[in-house]
Amino acid sequence: MAKLIALLNVIAWSGFWAFGYLALSSGSEAGSQTVVAILLAAVGGAAGLWAYFWLIRHSEVTGYAKPRNRAVINEEETA
Template sequence: MQKLIAILTVVSWSGFWSFGYIALTATNLTDQQILTATCLAGLGFLTGVGAYLALAKGQTINNTALRFQHAQLEG
C-alpha cells in the first residue's frame, strides 16, 4: 500500500507542476483552457499533499541516526 501511495504522490505532484506551468506560461489559450489547467493543477496539489501526509503518517525520526543526544536527567 505504501508503494501505491508513493506512486500517487509522484503522479499528483507531476500534474501540479505540469498544469501549473501550462496555466502560467501559455500564451495562446482561451480563458476556459487556462481555467481547466488551473483546476487540474489545484487538484494535483491537493491530491499530492494528501498522499504525502498519508505516506508520512506514523513515521518517526530515529534520533540516534541523527546523532541527537537527549539531555541527561539530574537528580
C-alpha cells in the same frame, strides 16, 4: 499500499507542476483552457499534499522514520 500511495504522490506532483506551468504560460486568449489547467493543477496539488502527509504518518507509525516532537496537553495543564 504505501507503494501505491507513493506512486500517486509522484503522479499528482507531476500533474501539479505540468498543469501549473500550462496555466501560467497560457496567454490571455485561452480563457477556458487556463481555467481547466488551473483546476487540474489544484487537484494535483491537493492529491500530492494528501499523499505526502499520508506517507509521513505511515513512516512514523511503521518505525521507518522517527516521530516528530509534538506537544501533548494534559488535562491538569488546561485547568
